[in-house]
Amino acid sequence: MAPSSSLSxxxxxxxxxxxxxxxxxxxxxxxxxxxxxxxxGFVLLQGGEEQTRHDTDHIELFRQESYFAYVFGVKExxxxxxxxxxxxxxxxxxxxxxxxxxxxxGEIKPQTYFKENYMVSTVxxxxxxxxxxxxxYQGSGRPLLFLLHGLNTDSDKFSKPAEFEGMDKFDTDLxxxxxxxxxxxxxxxxxxxxxxxxxxxxxSEAHVEVMRNTKVGMKEYQLESLFLHHTYMYGGCRHCSYxxxxxxxxxxxxxxxxxxxxxxxxxxxxxxxxxxxMGAEYHFYGSDITCSFPVNGKFTSxxxxxxxxxxxxHNAVISAMKPGVSWVDMHKLAEKVILESLKKGHVVLGxxxxxxxxxxxxxxxxxxxxxxxxxxxxxxxxxxxxxxxxKEPGLKSLRTVRELQEGMVITVEPGCYFIDALLLPAxxxxxxxxxFNQEVIERFKGFGGVRIESDVLVTAxxxxxxxxxxxxxxxxxxxxxxxxxxxxxxxxxx
Amino acid sequence: MAPSSSLSxxxxxxxxxxxxxxxxxxxxxxxxxxxxxxxxGFVLLQGGEEQTRHDTDHIELFRQESYFAYVFGVKExxxxxxxxxxxxxxxxxxxxxxxxxxxxxGEIKPQTYFKENYMVSTVxxxxxxxxxxxxxYQGSGRPLLFLLHGLNTDSDKFSKPAEFEGMDKFDTDLxxxxxxxxxxxxxxxxxxxxxxxxxxxxxSEAHVEVMRNTKVGMKEYQLESLFLHHTYMYGGCRHCSYxxxxxxxxxxxxxxxxxxxxxxxxxxxxxxxxxxxMGAEYHFYGSDITCSFPVNGKFTSxxxxxxxxxxxxHNAVISAMKPGVSWVDMHKLAEKVILESLKKGHVVLGxxxxxxxxxxxxxxxxxxxxxxxxxxxxxxxxxxxxxxxxKEPGLKSLRTVRELQEGMVITVEPGCYFIDALLLPAxxxxxxxxxFNQEVIERFKGFGGVRIESDVLVTAxxxxxxxxxxxxxxxxxxxxxxxxxxxxxxxxxx
Ligand SMILES: [Mn+2]
Ligand SMILES: [Mn+2]
Numbered sequence: 001m002a003p004s005s006s007l008s009x010x011x012x013x014x015x016x017x018x019x020x021x022x023x024x025x026x027x028x029x030x031x032x033x034x035x036x037x038x039x040x041g042f043v044l045l046q047g048g049e050e051q052t053r054h055d056t057d058h059i060e061l062f063r064q065e066s067y068f069a070y071v072f073g074v075k076e077x078x079x080x081x082x083x084x085x086x087x088x089x090x091x092x093x094x095x096x097x098x099x100x101x102x103x104x105x106g107e108i109k110p111q112t113y114f115k116e117n118y119m120v121s122t123v124x125x126x127x128x129x130x131x132x133x134x135x136x137y138q139g140s141g142r143p144l145l146f147l148l149h150g151l152n153t154d155s156d157k158f159s160k161p162a163e164f165e166g167m168d169k170f171d172t173d174l175x176x177x178x179x180x181x182x183x184x185x186x187x188x189x190x191x192x193x194x195x196x197x198x199x200x201x202x203x204s205e206a207h208v209e210v211m212r213n214t215k216v217g218m219k220e221y222q223l224e225s226l227f228l229h230h231t232y233m234y235g236g237c238r239h240c241s242y243x244x245x246x247x248x249x250x251x252x253x254x255x256x257x258x259x260x261x262x263x264x265x266x267x268x269x270x271x272x273x274x275x276x277x278m279g280a281e282y283h284f285y286g287s288d289i290t291c292s293f294p295v296n297g298k299f300t301s302x303x304x305x306x307x308x309x310x311x312x313x314h315n316a317v318i319s320a321m322k323p324g325v326s327w328v329d330m331h332k333l334a335e336k337v338i339l340e341s342l343k344k345g346h347v348v349l350g351x352x353x354x355x356x357x358x359x360x361x362x363x364x365x366x367x368x369x370x371x372x373x374x375x376x377x378x379x380x381x382x383x384x385x386x387x388x389x390x391k392e393p394g395l396k397s398l399r400t401v402r403e404l405q406e407g408m409v410i411t412v413e414p415g416c417y418f419i420d421a422l423l424l425p426a427x428x429x430x431x432x433x434x435x436f437n438q439e440v441i442e443r444f445k446g447f448g449g450v451r452i453e454s455d456v457l458v459t460a461x462x463x464x465x466x467x468x469x470x471x472x473x474x475x476x477x478x479x480x481x482x483x484x485x486x487x488x489x490x491x492x493x494x
Numbered sequence: 495m496a497p498s499s500s501l502s503x504x505x506x507x508x509x510x511x512x513x514x515x516x517x518x519x520x521x522x523x524x525x526x527x528x529x530x531x532x533x534x535g536f537v538l539l540q541g542g543e544e545q546t547r548h549d550t551d552h553i554e555l556f557r558q559e560s561y562f563a564y565v566f567g568v569k570e571x572x573x574x575x576x577x578x579x580x581x582x583x584x585x586x587x588x589x590x591x592x593x594x595x596x597x598x599x600g601e602i603k604p605q606t607y608f609k610e611n612y613m614v615s616t617v618x619x620x621x622x623x624x625x626x627x628x629x630x631y632q633g634s635g636r637p638l639l640f641l642l643h644g645l646n647t648d649s650d651k652f653s654k655p656a657e658f659e660g661m662d663k664f665d666t667d668l669x670x671x672x673x674x675x676x677x678x679x680x681x682x683x684x685x686x687x688x689x690x691x692x693x694x695x696x697x698s699e700a701h702v703e704v705m706r707n708t709k710v711g712m713k714e715y716q717l718e719s720l721f722l723h724h725t726y727m728y729g730g731c732r733h734c735s736y737x738x739x740x741x742x743x744x745x746x747x748x749x750x751x752x753x754x755x756x757x758x759x760x761x762x763x764x765x766x767x768x769x770x771x772m773g774a775e776y777h778f779y780g781s782d783i784t785c786s787f788p789v790n791g792k793f794t795s796x797x798x799x800x801x802x803x804x805x806x807x808h809n810a811v812i813s814a815m816k817p818g819v820s821w822v823d824m825h826k827l828a829e830k831v832i833l834e835s836l837k838k839g840h841v842v843l844g845x846x847x848x849x850x851x852x853x854x855x856x857x858x859x860x861x862x863x864x865x866x867x868x869x870x871x872x873x874x875x876x877x878x879x880x881x882x883x884x885k886e887p888g889l890k891s892l893r894t895v896r897e898l899q900e901g902m903v904i905t906v907e908p909g910c911y912f913i914d915a916l917l918l919p920a921x922x923x924x925x926x927x928x929x930f931n932q933e934v935i936e937r938f939k940g941f942g943g944v945r946i947e948s949d950v951l952v953t954a955x956x957x958x959x960x961x962x963x964x965x966x967x968x969x970x971x972x973x974x975x976x977x978x979x980x981x982x983x984x985x986x987x988x
Pocket of ligand 1: 288371411
């Protein structure tokens with residue numbers, strides 16, 4: 001058996017979702033007051049349903065829709081939930097399960113169970129939505145439903161507004177709820193932060209476990225398996241925030257490696273860098289952590305050069321983060337630190353400001369610096385309030401261009417990659433070819449890339465790195481040769 | 495680290511899918527000839543697409559649609575595939591990937607890669623389907639497409655026929671393909687059997703690993719984690735055939751425990767029975783194995799009574815299985831053996847034939863005896879050729895009522911459960927109350943249930959149990975107290 005953990009799964013406080021609802025209600029009421037609209041009607045959300053695979057009866061393990069999870073914390077499929085804007089009452093609508101459910105799927109829980117467990121005012125059945133909401137309505141005329149409809153700026157897809165039988169007796173508002181609820185999710189509460197800290201703790205520990213067990217000759221997926229096992233066995237995390245990226249060698253330059261068409265199946269070779277981007281989820285809240293390290297446990301000078309460039313960028317950003325700081329500026333700061341390091345290492349030549357003007361940073365780091373993190377890995381709200389995406393390479397990949405605010409949790413994940421599909425055009429471009437030291441670039445062919453990703457909470461005066469992995473080169477080498485983590489009698493890392 | 499394995503992931507022979515296509519083509523041509531229809535046109539299948547979670551960009555790990563997997567063996571999403579009925583040529587249509595794919599998702603593989611890897615005649619792009627099929631067509635008039643459309647009798651859902659741009663230039667046949675292709679899947683080839691044997695081997699080994707590590711005080715999901723880790727780490731199995739059922743105590747009477755609303759989260763208590771139904775998948779082919787055992791490693795006399803009843807049924811069925819035997823008869827045989835054992839144990843009273851006439855077996859075993867197993871856990875084809883589902887309790891749950899044929903792989907999974915939702919009505923029923931020994935039944939309150947499930951290949955003269963778990967009580971107790979598996983110097987189990 002794998003060595004055990006210092007952690008154990010914490011109790012999940014359902015007060016978290018009570019507070020989420022209070023926050024939403026307050027925010028929505030304030031908006032309605034400011035728009036001189038009546039404080040009546042209902043927020044109505046539809047939870048997710050179990051999905052089968054194509055035409056078969058193979059049921060995919062259900063994970064709740066994220067907005068519904070935020071507001072109600074319900075893990076079971078087939079629910080609806082409402083908040084009465086007049087009274088603040090919360091109502092859950094549970095599916096009416098057939099008697100056979102008890103034989104095949106488990107105890108049919110009484111409504112009191114859901115009422116107590118999810119700390120709501122009332123529990124009814126989903127076939128009673130129309131009647132119950134009509135009965136509760138305190139305004140005049142047809143009751144108004146605030147439904148969730150809005151764009152996810154990462155997927156370019158729209159959320160699906162709730163639908164139920166008898167809906168034609170209600171008026172609906174599709175505009176108001178989405179931006180208000182999304183903004184609630186952007187600023188994390190203390191209870192939310194505690195869960196994200198826990199997923200960071202167990203995932204950080206699992207990353208260390210993976211580092212310690214990485215050996216030349218293994219398959220990439222074996223390290224994925226170790227991570228999944230550690231976070232589930234000891235951390236109680238049944239889901240990951242996203243499919244594990246276990247990239248080694250050249251694969252580490254493939255930003256979203258690990259999917260079905262590139263399934264973590266390469267054999268680790270001596271001299272490879274590993275880039276492992278893996279994060280566990282606990283009670284819907286996630287983590288998103290990347291560690292990069294040499295698979296044989298010892299950095300070469302080229303590996304140190306690139307790793308150091310990225311770590312300096314990571315640390316510079318975290319040192320600069322505080323409320324009011326623009327995320328675009330942080331992205332540029334990371335680019336600049338990386339380009340300066342690459343210049344010191346003779347990978348690029350010339351004036352760094354000129355490189356910045358030509359967006360050379362995006363050749364080495366085509367992705368954005370980071371994204372909000374919460375119930376979704378790419379938590380929504382990055383472009384609220386009519387913020388526009390930038391057009392320039394690199395900046396256009398940013399998942400937010402907002403200024404930092406206290407309570408945001410955002411990933412800091414600078415990277416530096418040698419990607420032929422980007423390098424070759426840039427090296428052949430008249431404006432940018434001069435910056436590249438062809439000979440040195442040639443040396444990095446097949447190197448892949450380095451990413452260092454931490455989850456960072458913005459505080460009143462600065463920020464707090466929630467991720468606790470070995471980051472310094474000497475820390476990584478020590479841990480990979482068997483030293484305990486955290487290291488003893490040393491100054492702590494950022 | 496967990497102890498290692500004697501197994502390692504085998505090379506996947508793509509000849510398997512070449513042979514699957516040959517078999518389909520032969521079968522379809524024969525059908526067309528017999529119906530005096532021309533031997534022209536194309537089989538056209540559409541592979542699966544990656545799915546995102548609700549409106550987010552969270553992509554679920556893709557697993558190919560099962561019919562497409564059978565015919566083409568393609569692991570990547572977004573493909574179509576055709577077979578030219580005139581020539582036997584196979585054509586894969588790959589998605590045309592945008593240049594950014596190389597940055598974010600990996601190398602854009604050339605068509606020659608797919609042609610060689612999947613052993614097809616030709617590879618084109620999905621936007622060329624209409625033109626390519628028109629060019630290949632050797633018949634007269636509009637080319638005919640045989641599309642997949644038919645009922646899955648486990649899910650009651652229909653498969654989705656292929657759709658593509660330019661389809662209006664073709665005639666389509668929605669009736670012919672589904673029963674023929676489904677029947678191909680029912681009878682397994684040697685190469686298919688070898689993969690199913692491998693998933694059985696690695697899953698059997700993982701079950702033993704789980705047994706050995708089961709301790710009072712653990713959480714059910716920790717055993718799930720051990721199983722997943724063993725089959726992925728050592729077996730290269732990224733997917734399971736289905737969500738793990740790790741049921742202990744009373745939960746072992748919940749037939750499909752383990753889903754999101756009943757998520758393997760109970761703490762193991764001294765005196766519990768465990769019922770662990772878990773099977774890994776490798777290159778689409780699955781396994782489906784259940785082991786039942788006391789969590790503390792020692793059977794009580796009541797546990798032995800129920801376990802022995804189920805094991806005797808399991809062994810009796812396997813001893814009787816051979817081509818020509820009716821699966822309904824096997825189900826009844828299992829019921830009868832269980833009822834006879836329960837009678838010996840004074841759980842039920844009276845004449846077993848009378849009990850059979852009243853369908854008393856279905857009170858203790860409400861599910862069917864077993865189902866076809868292959869690329870789907872509940873592999874299709876159970877009710878082909880207008881076979882009708884039975885109406886009686888227990889028998890109506892059978893996923894097939896067919897006679898056994900050589901090459902079928904079918905699960906044998908008798909069970910005996912104490913389910914209040916079934917026992918209480920039967921004990922209150924005038925016709926059946928007399929059979930129950932109320933006092934003894936009372937003793938089994940909270941017992942849960944026992945299931946023993948093996949994957950069995952029907953051979954020319956009998957059958958072959960592909961599952962290699964400890965089954966005898968003394969074997970289980972030996973393995974749980976540390977003995978190696980397989981046990982040395984002992985006769986083998988069935
Ligand atoms: Mn990230
Ligand atoms: Mn089964």
